[in-house]
Amino acid sequence: MSSQAATVNRDPGSIANPSGRRLESLISFALWGCAAVSVFTTIGIVVVLLTESLQFFREVSLIEFLTGTKWTPLFKPAHFGILPLLCGTMLVTVGAVLVAGPIGLGTAIYLSEYASPGVRNSIKPVLEVLAGIPSVVYGVVAVTTVTPALRSGVQAINAAFGTEVKVDVFNAASASIVVGFMILPLIVSLSEDVLRSVPRALREAAYALGATKFDVTARVVTPAALSGIVAAFLLAISRAIGETMAVTLAAGASPTLTLNPLVSVQTMTAYIVNITSGDTPTGTLEYRTVFAVGLTLFLITMLINVAAQGVLSRMREKYD
Amino acid sequence: MPSPETINDDSWRIDSRTRRRYFWSNVFSALCLLSMVTAVLVLVGLLAAVVYNGAPALRWGLLTDLPSRKPEAAGIYPALLGSLWLIALTALFSVPLGVGAAIYLEEYAAATRWRKLVQVNIANLAGVPSIVYGLLGLALFVRYIAKFDLGGRVWMVGLNLDRVILAGALTLTLVVLPIVILATQEALRAVPNSIRQGSYALGATRWQTVWRQVLPAATPGIMTGVILAVARALGEAAPLVAVGAVGFINQAPSGPMSKFTAMPLQIFNWAARPQEEFHAVASAAILVLVGVLIIMNAGAVWVRYHYGKRIRW
Numbered sequence: 159m160s161s162q163a164a165t166v167n168r169d170p171g172s173i174a175n176p177s178g179r180r181l182e183s184l185i186s187f188a189l190w191g192c193a194a195v196s197v198f199t200t201i202g203i204v205v206v207l208l209t210e211s212l213q214f215f216r217e218v219s220l221i222e223f224l225t226g227t228k229w230t231p232l233f234k235p236a237h238f239g240i241l242p243l244l245c246g247t248m249l250v251t252v253g254a255v256l257v258a259g260p261i262g263l264g265t266a267i268y269l270s271e272y273a274s275p276g277v278r279n280s281i282k283p284v285l286e287v288l289a290g291i292p293s294v295v296y297g298v299v300a301v302t303t304v305t306p307a308l309r310s311g312v313q314a315i316n317a318a319f320g321t322e323v324k325v326d327v328f329n330a331a332s333a334s335i336v337v338g339f340m341i342l343p344l345i346v347s348l349s350e351d352v353l354r355s356v357p358r359a360l361r362e363a364a365y366a367l368g369a370t371k372f373d374v375t376a377r378v379v380t381p382a383a384l385s386g387i388v389a390a391f392l393l394a395i396s397r398a399i400g401e402t403m404a405v406t407l408a409a410g411a412s413p414t415l416t417l418n419p420l421v422s423v424q425t426m427t428a429y430i431v432n433i434t435s436g437d438t439p440t441g442t443l444e445y446r447t448v449f450a451v452g453l454t455l456f457l458i459t460m461l462i463n464v465a466a467q468g469v470l471s472r473m474r475e476k477y478d
Numbered sequence: 479m480p481s482p483e484t485i486n487d488d489s490w491r492i493d494s495r496t497r498r499r500y501f502w503s504n505v506f507s508a509l510c511l512l513s514m515v516t517a518v519l520v521l522v523g524l525l526a527a528v529v530y531n532g533a534p535a536l537r538w539g540l541l542t543d544l545p546s547r548k549p550e551a552a553g554i555y556p557a558l559l560g561s562l563w564l565i566a567l568t569a570l571f572s573v574p575l576g577v578g579a580a581i582y583l584e585e586y587a588a589a590t591r592w593r594k595l596v597q598v599n600i601a602n603l604a605g606v607p608s609i610v611y612g613l614l615g616l617a618l619f620v621r622y623i624a625k626f627d628l629g630g631r632v633w634m635v636g637l638n639l640d641r642v643i644l645a646g647a648l649t650l651t652l653v654v655l656p657i658v659i660l661a662t663q664e665a666l667r668a669v670p671n672s673i674r675q676g677s678y679a680l681g682a683t684r685w686q687t688v689w690r691q692v693l694p695a696a697t698p699g700i701m702t703g704v705i706l707a708v709a710r711a712l713g714e715a716a717p718l719v720a721v722g723a724v725g726f727i728n729q730a731p732s733g734p735m736s737k738f739t740a741m742p743l744q745i746f747n748w749a750a751r752p753q754e755e756f757h758a759v760a761s762a763a764i765l766v767l768v769g770v771l772i773i774m775n776a777g778a779v780w781v782r783y784h785y786g787k788r789i790r791w
Contacts, residue, residue, distance in 0.1 A: 178683065181685075182683055182684065182685055185685045186582075186586050186684075186685075188578065189578050189579070189581050189582035189586055190582055190586070190587075191578075192574070192575050192576075192577075192578030192579040192581075192582060193578070193579040193582040193583055193587070193596050194596075195575055195579065195655070196579060196596060196599055196600050196603060196655060196656065196659065197595070197596060197599055199603060199614070199652050199655070200599050200602070200603060202614055202618060203606065203610060203611075203613075203614050206613065206614050206617040206618065207610075207613065210617065260513065261513040261516050261517055262513075262517075263513075264509060264510045264512070264513025264514065265510070265513045265514040265517050267510045268507075268510035268511055268513065268514045269514065271510075272507055272510060272511070273514075281514060281518065284517075284518055284521055285517065285521075287521060287775075288517070288520075288521050288524075290706075290709065290713075290771060290775060291524070291713075291768065291771075292712075292713025292714070292715070292742055292767065292771070293713070293715070293716075294713070294715045294742040294743075294745050294746050294749075294764075295524075295528065295713075295745075295764050295767070295768065296524075297746065297749060298528070298745060298749040298757070298760050298761060298764060299524055299527055299528065301749050301757065302527065302531050302749075302757045302760075302761060303527040303531070339517075339520055339524070342517060346517070370499050370500055370502075370503035371503045371506075371507060372499070372502055372503035372506040372507070373499070373503070375506070376506065393605065396605055397605075399607070400606075400607025400608070400609065400610070401607075402607065402608065402609045402715075402716035403715045403716055403742070403746055406746075406750075407746065407749055407750060427607065427609050427716070430609050430612075430613065430720065431609065431716065431719050431720070434612070434613075434616065434719055434720045434722065435719050435722075440621050448613065449613060449617075452609070452610055452613045455607060455609070455610060456606065456607075456610050459605065459606065459607055459610075460602065460605075460606070463602055463605035464602070467598075467601060467602070
């Protein structure tokens with residue numbers, strides 16, 4: 159008895175029995191290992207992308223890569239300017255945000271400020287369904303439904319106004335539309351969260367001054383939640399930039415430096431899919447272009463994600 | 479001096495400026511309602527479009543036939559089996575790893591800089607585009623990642639699995655791992671501290687407390703997260719393209735070391751073809767895929783409801 163009293167357990171979970179203690183520390187080490195896998199994944203991503211890209215940049219100058227206006231890695235003479243791919247990606251992303259931004263923010267405001275709890279509870283699962291649909295499905299819908307609708311719409315406009323606007327079979331606009339609806343649930347759920355976290359007292363104070371519902375929403379609640387909304391948009395933009403299957407199917411595979419959403423473009427992700435779905439031998443320049451593009455994609459999305467996380471964590475401190 | 483009646487009349491009359499403000503307020507609320515209705519209508523329209531395009535091509539043989547050059551005879555059997563193998567292996571790898579990592583972070587790790595680093599890292603991994611994981615898998619699992627020449631001896635890092643199910647499953651594991659970890663952490667956090675303290679008070683060790691008290695209490699939450707993660711793995715195509723799964727394969731995979739395709743890839747392959755008939759087959763295959771996803775999501779809801787209601791604290 160007295161010997162046990164000498165080994166009082168200060169740390170809950172440690173035990174006097176030596177073999178049990180060894181087992182405990184073994185388990186805690188194994189659990190540490192599980193957590194370390196996530197760190198190794200990040201290290202792995204960085205190492206893989208960097209090693210292959212560095213070999214790529216031994217043959218292609220970084221300046222040509224960043225400023226070149228032609229991306230023709232498979233043709234002779236080969237050009238390795240990433241601007242057309244960046245341009246395609248930006249075209250699709252900007253279009254997607256133009257679609258999802260107003261609709262998403264409007265829906266979030268409606269759900270947080272206007273809707274009854276019943277409506278809110280039935281709309282949220284609907285949006286979750288929208289979020290759970292695989293991106294390849296959006297791609298198929300773009301090809302089978304959105305693009306034909308877009309083309310016949312433009313044709314009708316052409317017929318009515320005598321214009322001659324052409325729409326390619328694969329085009330950035332139709333990719334933008336479907337990607338817009340893919341990122342919509344993200345914008346709605348994050349924005350609604352931050353709108354609802356704005357303290358009631360702010361709203362009540364505004365009503366007491368004779369404000370209308372619009373004044374309260376647009377001049378008090380939304381500005382108060384603005385940083386959170388910005389973070390939601392940033393995360394949605396990052397998702398749109400990284401979106402792959404839908405844009406590969408809908409936007410096409412011709413890297414073009416253009417601002418016209420009705421022509422075929424190629425995004426960074428679509429380029430990676432197009433090259434890796436073929437049989438590219440390891441160690442060729444063609445194989446390494448994929449990693450150089452991947453590194454660019456990773457850096458861009460990571461910067462945006464870190465910015466969004468930063469905004470969100472600052473925001474959390476404000477109302478806690 | 480005006481009579482009381484006239485004062486009353488004036489104060490009840492809303493001036494035109496105020497009326498205008500209320501008018502625009504109503505317009506604004508109508509616009510917000512309109513955006514929500516648009517979001518819902520698009521979802522309905524999306525599903526309707528897939529059903530409209532896919533229903534004519536939907537037939538029993540779709541599930542049991544091999545892919546074919548002829549759209550009317552094409553089936554998804556190898557892709558279906560490939561997907562099942564993939565998600566089974568992905569769950570096998572990602573659940574122990576993810577739950578272990580979450581237990582470490584929530585129950586073991588002290589609030590040190592290391593824990594913060596791991597936590598921030600997981601949040602960032604969740605935002606990495608899945609095609610980037612594909613590139614990691616391509617280099618790490620499909621080809622040797624790197625050769626190091628150290629003093630005449632060449633060291634190879636990575637596996638050389640060459641386009642088999644195992645390579646795809648390992649890649650998908652990395653994709654869904656952050657989701658499993660974050661969901662499990664949430665579930666562990668929901669277990670009240672009094673349960674842990676009660677267990678410690680009875681002399682249990684940390685692991686006994688986690689294994690016998692905390693984990694059983696958190697199981698419904700963890701299972702919900704796992705189902706959602708597996709559903710994500712089922713719909714992922716981009717990383718599989720990168721690790722070299724092919725869109726057209728003429729025999730069903732027989733094990734983890736078989737070459738394979740998966741349902742999203744088969745759909746992608748059909749939708750990328752110029753013939754419109756294959757677009758219909760792609761839509762029919764989507765109906766199967768979305769059907770499976772809906773069943774899984776319903777399962778997650780059921781688990782949360784059925785097991786969640788037994789626990790009351």
